[in-house]
Amino acid sequence: MDKYEKVIELAKRRGFLWNSFELYGGAAGFYDYAPLGSTLKRRIEQIWRELYVIHEGFMEIETPTIGIEDVFVASGHVGGFSDPLCECKKCGEAFRADHLVDNIVEVADALSNTELDKIIKDNDIKCPECGGDLGDAYEFNLMFQTAIGPGGGRPGYMRPETAQGMFVNFQRLLKFYRDKLPFGATQIGKSYRNEISPRQGVIRLREFTQAEAEIFIDPRDKTHPNIERFADTSLNLYSQEGQERGTVEQITIGDALKQGIIAHEFLAYHIALTNHFLQRVGISPEHLRFRQHKKDEMAHYAIDCWDAEIETDRFGWIEVVGIADRTDYDLNAHAKTSKTELSAYIEYDEPKMVTSFVVKPNMGKLGPAFKGKAKAVADALKALTQEELEQDEITVVVDGEEFVVSSELVEFAEETVKVSGETVVPHVIEPSFGIDRILYCTMEHAFNEEMVTAQEGKDSKKPEEESRIVFKLQSEVAPVQVAVLPLMTKSELIIPAKDIVSLIRDRGLLVSYDDSGTIGRRYRRNDEIGTPYSITIDYESLDDKSVTIRDRDSMNQVRTPIDGIEDVIYSLVYEGKEFKTAGTPVQ
RNA sequence: GCGGCUGUGGUUUAGUGGUAUGACAUUGGCUUCCCAAGCCAAUUACUCGGGUUCGAAUCCCGGCAGCCGCACCA
Numbered sequence: 147m148d149k150y151e152k153v154i155e156l157a158k159r160r161g162f163l164w165n166s167f168e169l170y171g172g173a174a175g176f177y178d179y180a181p182l183g184s185t186l187k188r189r190i191e192q193i194w195r196e197l198y199v200i201h202e203g204f205m206e207i208e209t210p211t212i213g214i215e216d217v218f219v220a221s222g223h224v225g226g227f228s229d230p231l232c233e234c235k236k237c238g239e240a241f242r243a244d245h246l247v248d249n250i251v252e253v254a255d256a257l258s259n260t261e262l263d264k265i266i267k268d269n270d271i272k273c274p275e276c277g278g279d280l281g282d283a284y285e286f287n288l289m290f291q292t293a294i295g296p297g298g299g300r301p302g303y304m305r306p307e308t309a310q311g312m313f314v315n316f317q318r319l320l321k322f323y324r325d326k327l328p329f330g331a332t333q334i335g336k337s338y339r340n341e342i343s344p345r346q347g348v349i350r351l352r353e354f355t356q357a358e359a360e361i362f363i364d365p366r367d368k369t370h371p372n373i374e375r376f377a378d379t380s381l382n383l384y385s386q387e388g389q390e391r392g393t394v395e396q397i398t399i400g401d402a403l404k405q406g407i408i409a410h411e412f413l414a415y416h417i418a419l420t421n422h423f424l425q426r427v428g429i430s431p432e433h434l435r436f437r438q439h440k441k442d443e444m445a446h447y448a449i450d451c452w453d454a455e456i457e458t459d460r461f462g463w464i465e466v467v468g469i470a471d472r473t474d475y476d477l478n479a480h481a482k483t484s485k486t487e488l489s490a491y492i493e494y495d496e497p498k499m500v501t502s503f504v505v506k507p508n509m510g511k512l513g514p515a516f517k518g519k520a521k522a523v524a525d526a527l528k529a530l531t532q533e534e535l536e537q538d539e540i541t542v543v544v545d546g547e548e549f550v551v552s553s554e555l556v557e558f559a560e561e562t563v564k565v566s567g568e569t570v571v572p573h574v575i576e577p578s579f580g581i582d583r584i585l586y587c588t589m590e591h592a593f594n595e596e597m598v599t600a601q602e603g604k605d606s607k608k609p610e611e612e613s614r615i616v617f618k619l620q621s622e623v624a625p626v627q628v629a630v631l632p633l634m635t636k637s638e639l640i641i642p643a644k645d646i647v648s649l650i651r652d653r654g655l656l657v658s659y660d661d662s663g664t665i666g667r668r669y670r671r672n673d674e675i676g677t678p679y680s681i682t683i684d685y686e687s688l689d690d691k692s693v694t695i696r697d698r699d700s701m702n703q704v705r706t707p708i709d710g711i712e713d714v715i716y717s718l719v720y721e722g723k724e725f726k727t728a729g730t731p732v733q
Numbered sequence: 734g735c736g737g738c739u740g741u742g743g744u745u746u747a748g749u750g751g752u753a754u755g756a757c758a759u760u761g762g763c764u765u766c767c768c769a770a771g772c773c774a775a776u777u778a779c780u781c782g783g784g785u786u787c788g789a790a791u792c793c794c795g796g797c798a799g800c801c802g803c804a805c806c807a
Binding site: 172221347634662 | 734744764768780805
């Protein structure tokens with residue numbers, strides 16, 4: 147059993163992750179979040195919200211998971227998120243149809259399926275594997291398609307990313323933020339991709355959760371006001387050059403900027419913030435690196451793009467976050483498809499005096515003179531230089547036809563006007579998180595199997611060493627933050643134990659109660675689900691109103707008064723209180 | 734999607750053409766019980782469908798799922 151199997155086995159057994167639709171045989175690419183997994187996921191999302199929504203101020207929105215066709219035509223997903231496949235009739239192997247005709251036509255990826263079929267037929271292309279006949283090309287789009295409304299309705303798609311929901315709301319968001327750049331919006335939600343062959347558990351799903359921020363910034367100013375916060379943060383950077391050399395270097399954000407490894411401050415800030423988030427949810431820094439996209443893998447519109455990658459036992463380095471400067475690509479694409487200007491007006495600090503040469507054709511006279519051609523003539527006049535306009539008779543060519551315009555019909559002058567700002571299409575910085583993958587990685591990094599010396603029991607059959615499975619989840623993300631355990635199943639201990647449960651529950655902590663089995667067994671049960679602290683009520687508690695708190699990782703115990711125990715636990719979980727200060731040590 | 738391997742309680746495992754072994758876990762009870770102790774009892778399984786057969790969990794075919802390889806991976 148490798149670590150992946152152990153983690154998945156534990157996740158299944160203890161109620162973190164279950165295969166979806168198991169009752170009916172299951173379906174690949176879908177996972178259910180079981181009670182503890184669902185809670186763990188919420189905890190991770192909540193930390194993300196704290197950092198991005200509350201601290202950075204990128205308000206969260208929620209948009210439909212189904213999108214209409216126009217949105218994905220504009221985003222390029224309808225055309226570009228699919229591949230033409232064609233299968234061999236003999237051996238069944240599937241090939242990219244456009245790749246098969248690559249060396250016959252110049253731009254194979256622009257061809258329709260019928261055109262591809264024709265070329266394959268005309269050139270007698272056979273299966274590269276077995277030489278068999280090839281079937282017709284068909285489109286395999288990674289988006290799930292559906293119909294909106296009855297009777298076929300209009301085409302709709304399950305969104306393949308949450309990002310488009312922010313882009314299409316750009317104008318509304320801009321107004322919401324009172325026309326000021328930069329601003330950002332976030333969304334945590336489900337996205338859907340009809341993966342051809344999902345495997346690797348929760349690493350590649352057909353329905354998955356993304357947490358995305360779209361930050362709209364002034365394209366001329368990519369500095370970040372708080373970059374100093376992370377200047378000394380040291381990261382494992384796997385840059386384009388580093389990948390060529392095969393070396394990852396540890397370098398501070400400040401130095402990476404100075405050396406021009408990261409394109410600009412804004413991107414650098416978000417790389418560092420991503421690092422901060424991942425470590426806070428429990429990713430170990432030595433298994434975390436930031437890999438820069440190589441020039442040929444980067445989308446053509448992106449300036450710079452970095453993936454946060456986490457090292458896993460079975461799958462090696464996997465991408466969990468993408469942080470990209472997407473420039474004005476998305477807004478331009480939606481502007482073009484929707485025929486709506488998507489831009490922001492930026493006022494200058496000081497108005498500028500701008501001198502320009504202005505041509506004013508007199509339409510009142512041009513109209514009667516040139517009738518239907520008047521507008522084209524006027525446009526041609528505007529394109530002329532001062533010198534050309536200074537002639538008595540000006541000649542312009544429209545649609546190959548020459549027109550002579552009297553100088554009386556056009557005025558021109560150099561004008562100086564006050565310009566107080568300009569219109570820009572903002573650039574977008576996009577950190578995009580794959581929550582499911584991050585959750586898996588926190589589980590894998592938290593998973594520990596330690597050998598502990600078995601206690602001398604009354605029965606010597608026990609081996610001297612036994613393994614203890616401990617989920618060393620960060621206390622902040624643990625789905626159960628504290629367990630309350632009466633030492634024995636006796637009502638005199640159960641009653642005060644349940645009082646402590648309500649006390650802690652009222653403090654807003656995730657607490658479980660367990661009186662089944664021996665105390666040691668219950669400790670181990672809680673170790674396995676990652677409960678950081680256990681409170682035990684014993685007979686002494688009845689006399690001195692105190693309990694023991696046991697620390698999951700060290701197995702040490704302290705004795706603490708029941709009065710105020712909820713605040714002690716809260717500090718341990720959320721405020722980094724040191725365990726040994728939580729009470730007087732036992733033994 | 735193609736090829737290979739695999740599929741037995743919650744987990745893990747033994748096994749055979751005549752409905753199944755064990756372990757751990759779980760539940761209840763007993764035991765003043767602080768790191769999976771012990772004792773008693775209980776619950777839970779042959780991935781699904783079709784075929785061959787008197788009889789299939791076992792043999793054959795197909796589906797589904799898992800793993801590995803290929804292809805795919807905005």
